Structures are given as structure tokens and as C-alpha cells.
Amino acid sequence: MLDIAEVAEKSGLAPSALRFYEKKGLLTSSGRNGLRRTYEPEVLQRLTLINCARRAGFSVAEIRRFLVAKAGDAALEATIAEKVAVLGEDIARLQRMRESLEHASTCTHEPLVECPDFKRMLAP
Template structure:
């Protein structure tokens, strides 16, 4: 397994080296050693960083992500929070789907004014 130095991880993920060091200080990722003065990481860190980015985009805080990364099946409080977040995401998905469908319609609609178009309005509700 080939180690990646911090610059390679930064280039692969789009994160800065300082962000990677911050994630490491927060316990979200772990370096596997050093190559001179540079931290090195196992390639599996890329999957973890992808997960962290996805969780952040879903609205989780870094503290919540850190807790999730070490959770066990018996962590009932965390499971409840995850179920709550899944419900919130479902509502967001529904809202965004309606918006997407409305915008697709608006892109070809000839009704003036557009916001009074019955089909446009029906897609927004």
C-alpha cells in the first residue's frame, strides 16, 4: 500500500494542507507517519475525507461527524439523531425536487408573468 503525503492528499481532495492538519487535530483523520517533515496518509484517508465532505454538506457539524466515526451499534442517542437527520434530508430532497421541476418548466414556459403560471405554481407546492 503506497502512502500519500499531505500534498498528494490535498491535491486529491481539494482541501488545503491546513484543513487536513485541522481534521487530524480534531480526530477525523489520522496520519500514518512522516516522510521528512511531511505527514503521510494511507490511501483509505480519501474515503474518509469523502465521507466527511458528504456529511458536512448534509449539515452535520465536525463534532457530530467525529462522534459518528467512532460510533458503535449501541449508541442509541446517535442513532436517533441519524434518523432525525434522515427525515430532515428527505424534506430537503422533496423541496429541492419541486424546485428543480419548477425551474425545468420555467425554462420553457411562455406564461406571463411566469410566477402566475398554474403549472409552475402547482410544482412549487
């Protein structure tokens, strides 16, 4: 068993975030050790999923729904398909930005942002 301070330290989240996620139904504590919440070690894997989903733009409600979903949930499948499309666009945009910055790191054009190659790389 891990107490809330250990989970916070290992996950990099504040204890208040853990309590928030628990209140929203994303986490379940196993009980208490004195006044401190305790969690099963598997909570760290769940927090990895939650953090990844949050960074990918999922709302807390979307994550909660995903965590309890069963195969064949048509509405959830539609939401996931939308997220896949958005993530694909984000990945493409970030790759263009990375390539542009790599070019910018060696470009001698003045001003840099007017470089035709830099502009071309940023274009969708």
C-alpha cells in the same frame, strides 16, 4: 503512503482543511515525511464520507461521533434518525425546485414566477 499535498490534490481539499480535520479527530496521519504529514491511501475514502456528511449538514462534532460509533448507541441512532428526516425534507424540496426549473425553462408565462404551474410545483 500519500503526503498531505497528494491527499489535498486527490480530495480537492486544502491542506489546511486536512490539518483541521486531523485536529478535530476526523483524520489520523500515519506519520511524517520530513515536515509533511503522510496518510494511508484509505484516507481518501474517509474524506469522501466526511465531505458527503458535511454537505448533508452534519457538524464536525456529529461526524466525529459517527466515525467512532458502535452499534446500539441510542443517542447516535436518534441523531441519525433526525438527520434522515431532515435529508428527506431537503430531497423533496430540491426535487420540487428541479421540477419547477425544468418547467420554467420552457414556460411562456409573464412573469415566469407568477405561472400557476410553477407556483404549484414549488408548493410543499
